[in-house]
Amino acid sequence: MIIQLCGLSGAGKTTIARNVQRKAAADGTPIEIIDGDIYRESLCRDLGFSREDRCENIRRLGFVASRLSNYGIISIISAINPYESIRQELAISYPHVKTVFIDCTVEKLIARDTKGLYKRALLPEGHPDKLNNLTGINDPFETPVQPDLHLHTDNQSIAACTNLFLQFINRSLALQQAQYASVASN
Ligand SMILES: Nc1ncnc2c1ncn2[C@@H]1O[C@H](COP(=O)(O)OS(=O)(=O)O)[C@@H](OP(=O)(O)O)[C@H]1O
């Protein structure tokens, strides 16, 4: 199974994915997190934040996820993943792809601003430190049309989001196994 997250910087993608990974590992369920931030330092080092580059980024992360999921490893793509078309492309490119929206209001993110990116994006035009293409501020984020799971990290605690995510994975795995069993019996 491939789980593609989407959500703005600071929404909680990494935090929730790591919590879910740790809890699932305790039950013997292997999860690999394919984090945009980390892959942008290696496999995706040549990519920036234009629409074209962000789409290429997701395609590459999707490919890595697909290789791992062939071996039964649940692959969580933790990236902003801002465009509906590339999310749909991923969903039809590989089997068992789920989309999880990690949703948080921009107001809350500006208040959190763990990396200082929002402060930089909100600087006046012409300021030398201004960030001109921060998703949600001066670059688009397309709300997913029909996510398989929608978490609201501005009003649900980290623990609640983690539990909802784990329950979602367990439900999806059970459905997947039922599908395999039904195919095998026909
Ligand atoms: N302009 C701009 N817009 C968005 N994000 C920016 C930008 N510049 C740097 N960063 C940092 O890069 C991380 C996002 O990379 P992703 O690979 O997840 O982005 S994308 O899916 O290709 O849109 C993102 O990581 P997260 O905060 O973990 O989401 C930021 O730390």
Ligand SMILES: Nc1ncnc2c1ncn2[C@@H]1O[C@H](COP(=O)(O)OP(=O)(O)O)[C@@H](O)[C@H]1O
């Ligand atoms: N309900 C929540 N879910 C996830 N993170 C939360 C939540 N509430 C507060 N946070 C905080 O928000 C920040 C999210 O950062 P991070 O997980 O790196 O986001 P992202 O990977 O989306 O950029 C962390 O400091 C985390 O402690």
